[in-house]
Amino acid sequence: MSLLSQAVAPQGELLDEPTIIQTLEPLRGRFTGQKVLVLIPDHTRTLPLPQLFRLVADVLGDASQLDFMIALGTHPPMTDEHIRQILGLTEEERRDNYGHVGLLNHEWADPETLVSIGTVTQERVREIAGERWHPTLGGDVDILINRAAVEADGIVILGPTFPHEVVGFSGGAKYFFPGISGADMINVTHWLGALAGVRGTIGVKDTPVRALIHEAATHLGTPTTLIALVVQGGGLGGMFVGDYLEAWSAAADLSSERHIVWVEQPYRFILSVAPPMYDELWTAGKAMYKLDPALADGGELVIYAPHLEEVSVVHGHYISEIGYHTAPYFLNQWERFAHVPLGVVAHSTHVRGDGAWLDGQEVPRVKVTLASRIGPEECARLNLGYLDPDSINLEDYAGREDEGVLLVRKAGETLYRSRGDS
Structure with missing residues (x-):
């Protein structure tokens, strides 16, 4: 799977809803009868989430099970009321229209929610880190991830891409690590980013931390589709749907044009x-x-x-x-x-x-x-x-x-x- 669809608004303009719907349409029917996990951000990211939640829930409506999980990393869990708030749902809408949709928090500190999918060896971490390597990065890294990602038939990541202090540009597989991962990956990726420094990382597309995240993601066998968003103001300046590597790469390129002054x-x-x-x-x-x-x-x-x-x-x-x-x-x-x-x-x-x-x-x-x-x-x-x-x-x-x-x-x-x- 490469890019299934994409849409980019001219500078200073936003994608309208018919264009957003058309860009999401290739996902319709791809997950029929499957158990699907959709990863979304919490309230600390800007995006038109109420609109997108409804459109994505509709296009994935023939899934046998549809769960939206907030990729919290180590952010505090959100209450049911707060989740409804960021999704723009009233209690009645939640009950009557979306009662079949699971709304979940990632709980990074609860070992019962995590499963190991492999190891990134110290040697491999050192190779990826290059000149940024330091012994404080430690030994082998246990790749713990929320077991819902392993138990799903398919994963859809829905999230924005911005310049980011740890990984260079956010989005994509970052919704796995640290989004729904355990402490080891969270700690190693963030410290590797710190060793490089914010000014040496932020707004840089290819960073050691991004390489480490992509390395860890190869251990997850669940097919993954990315809806990569480039947000401008409260709307979308661009969106890219498809393979999580290609869609993220395209979004990062657009973000570098739209989000750097x-x-x-x-x-x-x-x-x-x-x-x-x-x-x-x-x-x-x-x-x-x-x-x-x-x-x-x-x-x-x-x-x-x-x-x-x-x-x-x-x-x-x-x-x-x-x-x-x-x-x-x-x-x-x-x-x-x-x-x-x-x-x-x-x-x-x-x-x-x-x-x-x-x-x-x-x-x-x-x-x-x-x-x-x-x-x-x-x-x-x-x-x-x-x-x-x-x-x-x-x-x-x-x-x-x-x-x-x-x-x-x-x-x-x-x-x-x-x-x-x-």
Whole structure:
């Protein structure tokens, strides 16, 4: 199976519903009488999910069993009400029109939900990592995945592709690892990405982490079809349906055209507004990742998230212990942090950015400040700057690009990159 269908809207336009329906139509009848698992994102990704859920459920309506699973990775489980909300379903619609459709959370921490499909040997990880290899990546990697993926007759991945801090571009097989995987793959992929650094990874199509994810995916025997989406605003600028490698590749190419803003010079100060869909710093960190390549050495980035009160529901105790630091800080004191999951250490370095270790001291490349409901004492413990969000008037930062000041009103999905950093 290669690409079954595709549609791309002209720059500045969106695909209309008849075009979306036509692009999905080749899937009709491909799964008749089969048990189908559809993987979808949670609320931290922008896409017209209520529309797409209905259209995909319709086109797969002759499946013997149809389940939609939220590829949470290690994000907190969603309540039934929240799932209905992101799908745009009332209780009555859920009961009367979609009662036959399973709506499931991936539960990465429950071993009963996982099954091993093989191993990526340490030797193979080292080969894939290349110059990014470091002994902290550990040994062989057990490829644990939600058993629903193994028990299904067919898998359909429905998700957007954006520049991504860990893997280069999101989407595709990332919905397996870390989307519905166990801790080993989550930790190794994220730490490998951290060793490469955000600025060396984000917006790069072919990365070691993407290669590792694709390597692991070869161990899954369930036939997989990808509906790769390129989101613009609240709609679709493009969609590619078919083989999960080819559809993702095409979507990543389009995303590189539509989701990267090139600036002539890096900025000394960036006010990066994290939208409410990032309800903890674990995800609101994207307001840093997507702007880091456009921030000058010695500059400051403020994550403005006046709604945010939580660092991480799942991992907060570890983050509170280690704070936010650069990769050299951890690598030069590894014995202090070896007990912390690699994925958590990776998150810490992603938020803090690049740096160096000189004379036993950490020297960060930039300053990162948090303007949220997390108070100044906690920010100090986390090794982040603090700014009172109520003291900020966004308009004070608008239109000041010539002064080296950038305001980004919705950060987290569009990558900003300085031409001097390319």
